[in-house]
Structure formats: C-alpha cells, structure tokens
Amino acid sequence: MSFTDLGVPARLSTLLEQQGITTPTPIQAATLPDSLAGRDVLGRGRTGSGKTYAFLLPLVARLLGGPRATSRKPRALVLAPTRELVAQIKDSLDPLAKEAGLTVQTVFGGVGQNPQVQGLRNGADIVLACPGRLEDLISQGHADLSAVEITILDEADHMADLGFLPAVRRLLQKTPRGGQRLLFSATLDQGIDVLVKQFLVKPVTHEADSAQSPVAAMDHHVLHLSREQRLPVLVDLATAPGRTVVFARTKHGAKALARQLNKAGAPAVELHGNLSQGARTRNMEAFHSGAATTLVATDIAARGIHVDDVALVVHADPPAEHKAYLHRSGRTARAGAAGTVITLMLDDQVKDVRALTRAAGIKPTVTRIDGPRHPVLARLAPGQRTLVEGGYVATPVQPAAGRSGGGRSGGSAPARRRTPGRGAHGAAGAAGAAGAAGPGGSGGSGGNGGGRSRRRRGRGYSRPSTE
Numbered sequence: 200m201s202f203t204d205l206g207v208p209a210r211l212s213t214l215l216e217q218q219g220i221t222t223p224t225p226i227q228a229a230t231l232p233d234s235l236a237g238r239d240v241l242g243r244g245r246t247g248s249g250k251t252y253a254f255l256l257p258l259v260a261r262l263l264g265g266p267r268a269t270s271r272k273p274r275a276l277v278l279a280p281t282r283e284l285v286a287q288i289k290d291s292l293d294p295l296a297k298e299a300g301l302t303v304q305t306v307f308g309g310v311g312q313n314p315q316v317q318g319l320r321n322g323a324d325i326v327l328a329c330p331g332r333l334e335d336l337i338s339q340g341h342a343d344l345s346a347v348e349i350t351i352l353d354e355a356d357h358m359a360d361l362g363f364l365p366a367v368r369r370l371l372q373k374t375p376r377g378g379q380r381l382l383f384s385a386t387l388d389q390g391i392d393v394l395v396k397q398f399l400v401k402p403v404t405h406e407a408d409s410a411q412s413p414v415a416a417m418d419h420h421v422l423h424l425s426r427e428q429r430l431p432v433l434v435d436l437a438t439a440p441g442r443t444v445v446f447a448r449t450k451h452g453a454k455a456l457a458r459q460l461n462k463a464g465a466p467a468v469e470l471h472g473n474l475s476q477g478a479r480t481r482n483m484e485a486f487h488s489g490a491a492t493t494l495v496a497t498d499i500a501a502r503g504i505h506v507d508d509v510a511l512v513v514h515a516d517p518p519a520e521h522k523a524y525l526h527r528s529g530r531t532a533r534a535g536a537a538g539t540v541i542t543l544m545l546d547d548q549v550k551d552v553r554a555l556t557r558a559a560g561i562k563p564t565v566t567r568i569d570g571p572r573h574p575v576l577a578r579l580a581p582g583q584r585t586l587v588e589g590g591y592v593a594t595p596v597q598p599a600a601g602r603s604g605g606g607r608s609g610g611s612a613p614a615r616r617r618t619p620g621r622g623a624h625g626a627a628g629a630a631g632a633a634g635a636a637g638p639g640g641s642g643g644s645g646g647n648g649g650g651r652s653r654r655r656r657g658r659g660y661s662r663p664s665t666e
C-alpha cells in the first residue's frame with residue numbers, strides 16, 4: 200500500500216517520497232482512509248510510529264483547494280502540549296502546507312505575541328498552538344475559531360489531563376459543531392472520554408498496536424545502584440557515543456544534573472519549564488546539532504519530541520507513572536530504529552519501579568551494579584567514552600542588531616535543525632569544537648545561556664506547568 204493508494208493526494212505523497220517516506224506505517228495505514236474521508240478519528244500508535252503525518256496529511260489534503268482563511272479566522276487548529284512540540288509539528292507541516300498554498304502560524308507563550316498576532320491578522324490557514332497563549336490571543340480579539348473545519352489534538356490524553364482540560368474544552372467549544380476532530384496519542388486512555396463525548400461525532404478508533412505493546416527494538420534495563428554511584432554511572436553512559444536523553448523528576452533536578460554532567464566532562468544541555476524560551480530553543484538546537492550530546496529534561500520533553508538517533512534514554516529518576524515511562528522511553532527507538540532504555544533505581548525505589556514497569560507492560564533486565572566500571576554499562580552503551588573538559592559551553596547570544604523586537608526567532612517557532620545522521624564521531628567532534636570555542640570550562644552552565652525571560656502573560660491566566 201502506498202500513500203496514494205490510501206487516498207493521499209499525489210502532490211503530498213511526492214513530497215514525502217523526497218524524504219524517503221514511501222510506505223505508510225501501521226497507524227497511518229489504519230487511520231488515513233477515515234481521516235481523509237472527514238470522519239472523527241481516535242488514533243493510537245506507539246511512540247515514534249509516524250502519528251504526526253497521520254494527522255498532518257488529512258489536515259492538508261482536506262484544506263487543499265478550499266477558500267483561503269480570512270483575517271484572524273484559521274480553518275484548522277492543532278493543539279499540542281509544549282512549545283517544542285508545536286515547533287516540531289510546524290517543521291513537518293511546512294513543506295506540505297507550502298505545496299498546498301496554505302499558511303501556518305504557531306501560537307505559544309514565552310515569546311513576543313506580535314508576530315503571532317500579525318500572522319493571524321494576515322489570515323493563517325492553519326494554527327498550531329499551545330492552549331494558553333491561544334486563549335490569551337482570543338481574549339484579546341486576535342483570533343477567532345468560528346471558521347475552524349478541522350481540530351487536531353496531538354498527545355490527546357495529555358491534553359485531557361487536569362492541567363490542560365479546561366482550556367482545551369473552552370477552545371473546542373469555540374470551534375463549530377460538527378467540524379472534523381482527530382485525536383492522537385501513543386497512550387489514548389479513558390482520560391479522553393470527556394472530550395470524545397462532548398466534541399466528537401461517531402468517532403472511529405484505530406489502534407495500531409495494543410495498549411501495552413512495547414516498541415519492538417527498544418531494550419529495557421534497570422540498574423540497581425547506590426545513591427553515590429548515580430552520577431558516576433550517568434557520566435559514563437552520557438559520554439558513550441550517540442545521543443542520550445536523561446529524564447529527571449524536577450526542574451531543579453534537571454538543572455543540577457546538567458551542571459554536574461558538564462562539570463564531569465559530558466556535554467549536556469537542560470530542558471525544563473524554568474528556562475526562558477530563548478534558552479529552551481538554544482538548548483534544543485545544541486542537542487539537535489550535536490554540540491551537546493546529552494539532553495537532561497523533565498517530562499516536558501517526554502511527549503512527542505523527536506530527535507534523530509537518540510541511542511539511549513536514561514530515567515535518572517523513575518517517572519511518576521507508567522504512561523510517563525512509555526513516553527519518555529519513546530524518545531529512542533523511533534521510526535524502526537533500535538534504542539536502549541535504562542532506569543536508575545535506588546534501594547527505596549525498588550517497589551515503585553517494579554509497579555511502574557509492570558503497568559507499562561515491560562519486563563526489564565535488572566542488574567545490581569557497584570559503579571561505572573560494571574561491565575553491563577559497556578554493553579548497554581558501547582564504545583569509547585569521550586570527555587570534554589568543561590562540558591558544553593553555550594556560545595554567547597549576540598544581541599539582535601537593529602530594531603528591537605527583530606530578534607532571532609522573531610517570536611515565531613523556535614528554530615530547529617534537522618540533523619543529517621548522528622555519527623558518534625560527528626557528535627563528539629562537534630562537542631569538542633564547542634568546548635574549545637568557549638572560554639574553556641565555565642564550570643558547566645548547563646547551556647542555560649541568556650538571562651531570565653521577560654514573561655508576558657494574559658491577565659488572570661495561569662499556564663499549565665508543562666506548557
């Protein structure tokens with residue numbers, strides 16, 4: 200079956216072919232006929248299985264050839280939980296939208312609203328948004344959802360979580376009844392029922408794999424160790440070839456770990472909600488480019504974020520629940536690639552980790568280790584360890600030349616780069632270069648760079664913690 204066989208317009212499938220995407224994944228093959236036909240669809244497919252195109256293709260195909268959006272009234276809306284995910288969806292959408300002559304505007308907080316307002320005013324056809332800022336702009340009269348024909352919730356179960364649900368509901372209420380709705384996630388559970396009942400009409404459910412179907416090429420391990428060995432073991436894993444994503448439970452934990460890893464010679468950047476959007480964007484860019492080979496993140500990076508060739512995910516703190524385990528782990532072993540997932544477990548976490556992996560349907564290999572010299576580490580993360588003195592040093596941010604407000608990302612999507620393959624050497628080399636270019640070990644700033652952000656908030660609005 201090709202995309203064209205499933206009903207995808209040839210102009211769009213040709214674009215995918217140019218990127219080497221020729222055979223639909225199971226979730227794409229299952230959902231496309233219904234979504235292209237205009238039905239409401241609930242789609243569950245495991246992490247890294249191509250859900251983004253599963254909703255972007257029908258989105259563009261169904262808007263194709265229709266009337267252009269009028270000022271402030273988009274024809275389609277995609278909601279996602281984090282700014283990074285919105286930016287990433289935009290990267291996938293842009294070529295398809297361009298081919299179809301459609302315009303796209305991202306809407307999220309942490310950056311100036313003026314470019315977003317301008318884009319909406321110019322008549323953006325598709326709005327990709329985090330709920331908080333979109334509500335802000337609607338309340339200011341800059342956006343109006345009354346012409347939305349298609350609404351998509353990516354990470355739909357998360358968008359139905361307590362932190363997002365009220366805003367998501369208010370937004371959906373502003374879209375016309377009977378419009379098409381597509382809900383996607385790797386873990387679509389009963390949490391979405393309230394949204395389904397209120398906003399979907401005779402939805403078709405497609406589950407490309409069972410709720411607990413682990414990603415085939417994902418290898419799960421638990422390392423049982425003492426608290427003192429946690430950092431040395433992390434340093435060993437993070438300095439092995441390839442990209443590593445380390446998850447910490449708290450923002451402070453992520454920040455501290457990034458600092459410690461850098462100090463120990465593992466080039467790392469952090470990603471969590473305490474950073475300015477500028478720092479978040481720069482840190483993701485450093486991870487994408489290979490200048491930093493480790494990303495230390497809170498669950499803000501657990502959902503949807505795709506970086507090519509992440510070889511290893513480490514749960515430095517075990518996640519709070521099994522869904523978080525699946526999403527965090529899913530940052531590796533994507534699109535058919537292999538990957539390793541390691542949970543570091545202290546004595547007092549044994550019970551929790553057991554319950555967690557059982558609920559996630561995973562049977563990890565548990566190894567008790569006494570430190571970084573244990574042979575299992577070289578097996579799980581093979582290859583020469585590369586230490587970079589001082590770790591990752593962020594290149595200083597150049598003040599924007601000319602007019603103020605004309606900054607780098609201009610308040611639209613955080614810039615991002617596709618990485619042409621990983622290559623342990625490329626990554627290590629880039630890290631070395633970054634280290635050498637800096638002032639030589641500033642004690643490892645964690646790549647935080649720039650100062651605090653100027654937060655602009657709508658009055659009385661409290662933004663969900665992950666957004």
Ligand SMILES: Nc1ncnc2c1ncn2[C@@H]1O[C@H](COP(=O)(O)OP(=O)(O)OP(=O)(O)O)[C@@H](O)[C@H]1O
Binds near residue numbers: 529533
């Ligand atoms: N049909 C396809 N063939 C090959 N690669 C594909 C195909 N569709 C998508 N991909 C690629 O697979 C990768 C993962 O896709 P995507 O991010 O959409 O996964 P996902 O299912 O949304 O995962 P998550 O649950 O983590 O959000 C991307 O790099 C994407 O370009």
Ligand SMILES: [Mg+2]
Binds near residue numbers: 250251353
């Ligand atoms: Mg996704």
